[in-house]
Amino acid sequence: MARYHIETYGCTSNRGESREIERRLRDAGHRRVEGPEEADVAILNTCTVVEKTERNMLRRAEELEGETADLIVTGCMALAQGEEFRDAGVDADVLHWDEVPEAVTNGECPTTTPDAEPVLDGVIGILPIARGCMSDCSYCITKRATGKIDSPSVEENVEKARALVHAGAKEIRITGQDTGVYGWDTGERKLHELLDRICDIEGDFRVRVGMANPKGVHGIREELARVFAENDELYNFIHAPVQSGSDDVLGDMRRQHQVEEYVEIVETFDEYLDYWTLSTDFIVGFPTETEADHEQSLALLRETRPEKINVTRFSKRPGTDAAEMKGLGGTLKKERSKEMTDLKMDVVAEAYDAMVGETHEVLVVEEGTGDSVKCYDEAYRQVIVQNASERGVEPGDFLEVEITGHSTVYAFGEPV
Secondary structure, eight states: OOOOEEEEEHHHHHHHHHHHHHHHHHHHTEEOOOGGGGEEEEEEEESSSHHHHHEEEHHHHHHTTSSSSSSEEEEEEHHHHHHHHHHHHHHOOOOOOHHHHHTTTTTTOOOOTTTTTOOOETTEEEEEEBBBBBBOOOOOOOOHHHHHOOOOOOOHHHOOOOHHHHHHEEEEEEESSSSGGTGGHHHHTHHHHHHHHHHSSSSSOEEOOOOOOOOHHHTTTHHHHHHHHHTHHHHEEOOOOBSSOOOOHHHHHHOSHHHHHHHHHHHHHHHSSSSOOOEEEEEEOOTOOOOHHHHHHHHHHHHHHOOOEEEEEOOOTTTSSSGGGGGOOOOHHHHHHHHHHHHHHHHHHHHHTTTOOOOEEEEEEEOOSSSSEOOOHHHHHOEEEEEEEHTTOTTEEEEEEEEEEOOSSSSSEEEO
């Protein structure tokens, strides 16, 4: 698990976003430290209200870069003037705030506490379906805290989901270290069965499936894709972190899948679903990654064109096998990360640009910046609706919206 330091500047909206970042990081097992020198990663949530503020943000970013292992810059200046940090030579990942928690994980599985129970946060119900995983990744420290998969029964999880719906949940987020291997400890692969049963619960709600490693998904890809196609309650969204486009690197990472299996998952979902979102992760700069390996990752990104992509520069976690490997230089990792991030932004922008002019049903899940709300469409793509209060729009509402524009990683919608 990572130690993080976070600093927030600007308005109450920025402070709210930082609270959400911290909530997700804590849920994933990471812990906050007070100073950047103690942290694995520092997070700078920026403001850009006046020129003096911009100069202060750049100066603080430069200071933090020298005090911590990794730096993430988010907030208003990151979104509006992200190039300023690059032009100033600041070695940082410039991200939308919603991308920060997954970037901090360094490709590791999320970690839940042993007594993790469902939580209702506004209209969002969080349902941990199991604890632990079946992987032994060479870079991951999470496995020490979680152990092997321990799956409660389908009936037990369905009852927890039903309780969330009855308590007012409109979106149920299925979570776990690796949802794809749910049931493996009992000798059966049960994720598709669980999702089917949850969708039978009476009520008007949506379900999002959390991270599922490709190995677990591959064995049930046909059954899983069929369940998605048959149930409107399910967001057409999967998060399958491939981590590398090179089988050699995947072997050194001790990932259980190969590139071909990941591609077959994508092809299967393409066959069953006309409109869906593929989310994946890449770790850039793993110690054994060659230039050819890096090119294979870029090629895989271009081929499968995931609509949501988390790019993380490799950093060593104490006590892991990968920490004993001779690492690549920071400059090389930075260059490869920038190349992949630039490609990522092109791919994601293309996906959101293709939505403009379309009409989608969205669920309003939470308040956004100013008088806006955050919504998700059928494929779990984020849509922002502005001037929400004057339109009488609030979390829990289902709306038909026309997509009028986008800001690379999310779209703007007008109710119709």
